[in-house]
Amino acid sequence: MTGLQIGYAAMLERFAPAEAVALAAHAEAHGFSGVMASDHFQPWVPAQGESSFVWSVLGAMGERTRGALGTGVTTPGYRMHPATVAQASATLAALNPGRHWLGIGSGDALNEHVVGGYWPEAPDRINRMFEAVDVIKKLFTASAAGRDVKHAGQYFRLESTRLWTMPDVAPPIYVATAGPITAKRAGKTVDGLITTGAPREKLEHLLSRFAGGARESGRNAATLPKVLQLHLSWAPTDEEATANALREWPNGGMRFAGSDIRSPFEFDQIARMVRPDDFEGRMLISSDPDAHRAHIQSFLDLGFDTVHLHNVGRNQREWIEVFGRDVLPKLRR
Structure with a gap:
């Protein structure tokens, strides 16, 4: 697998922290x-039954593993101010030099409404996300240089301060999106792109916009990380x-955006209408490891250099062992 990474997607909403x-x-x-x-x-x-605090779990994972550690994804500005996210990210990177990347998204009401604030429309959420990125980048840059920084923007304020714990190299920042406008904006401003599995034509357009x-920012997208989170269902039988x-x-079979739904119990009511056909084109369901290999390879052929796999079953160890033996060694960049 030279030149590519096939990682594990740890879904903390499904597994207790020690198990994850x-x-x-x-x-x-x-x-x-x-x-x-x-x-x-x-x-x-x-x-699904869980939802542990990602920064605590990533810290523990850093002690048990040696590979890259990323948030997939966190949303600054609702539950946590961008300065707090920057501090958490810098601390994780200081503990794990060269291993941590910071994945940022615009958020879902399911997670962010809990602090009781106004839940904005999608364009405002995206603008808010990019301003949060700006705050975090300012903190990383100033803190690495040993100086204070401040910020006064449309959504966030930061009084003069710095991060007193910084790694030698600031974590790269990746933005998650499924939309072409946000993908182009990410290409101008951050270090990499994150998205989820989707039809080939949509992903081609997304990568083209990124x-x-x-290019508009004077960079070569071929050198920037492009991360795909791929949900799948493998088991010994179909x-x-x-x-x-x-x-x-x-939720993987729901054919609409769920960013405004606030409760797991609301999702559960809608989930009762999901049928096997609803997963078609959205998530591969198969007992054939080679079908999964071909599916993953198709995304690598599009230009993704990192794919994090999430098997939706509870059969995690069996799946990990089967894919580690029969799928991962056959993938090529």
């Missing part, structure tokens, strides 16, 4: 490279793989 740490270590022992941990305050549906933004998807990850 153990699974990340198990994945690395079987050929997975790096871990991407979700930042949730609540699970998507009650059956590359266009990079029937079991389908049952796992319906029971454990019905």
Whole structure:
């Protein structure tokens, strides 16, 4: 797998923190490279059953693994001010030199509404996200130079301060998006792109827009990380793989944006309408490891250099061992 990374997606809304740490270590022992941990305050549906604090879990994962550590993704500005996110990220990077990247998104009401603030429309959320990125970058740059910085913007204020704990090299910042406008803006301003599995045409357009933004900022998109989080359902039989998807990850079959839904119990009511056909084109459900290999390879062929895999079943160890043996060694950049 020279030149690419196939990592483990640790879905903290599904596994207790100690179990998630153990699974990340198990994945690395079987050929997975790096871990991407979700930042949730609540699970998507009650059956998923967990939602631990991502920064604590990533710290523990850093002690048990040796690969990259990323947030997939965190949202500054609601539960935590961008300065607090910057401090958490810098601390994790100081503990794990050269291993941590900071993944940032515009957020979902499911997680961010809990602090009781106004939940804005999508364009405001995106503008808020990019201003948060600006605050974090200012803190990283000034703190590395040993000086204070301040910020007064539309959404955030920062009085003169610095991060007193900084790694030798600031963590790279990646922005998560499924939209072409945000992808172009990310190409202009941050260090990499994160997105999730989608039809080929949509992803081609997304990567093209990201590359266009990079060119406008005088950079080559070919050198910038492009990260894909890929949900899948593998089990020894197709029937079991389908049952796992319906029971454990019905949100993957919902054909609409759920960013404004506030409760796992609301998602659960909608999930009752999800049928196996709803996953088609959104998530591969198969007992055939070679079908999954071809599916993953198709995204690598598009230009993604890092893919973090999430198997929706509870059969994590079995899946890790099968893919580590039969899938990962056959993937090529």
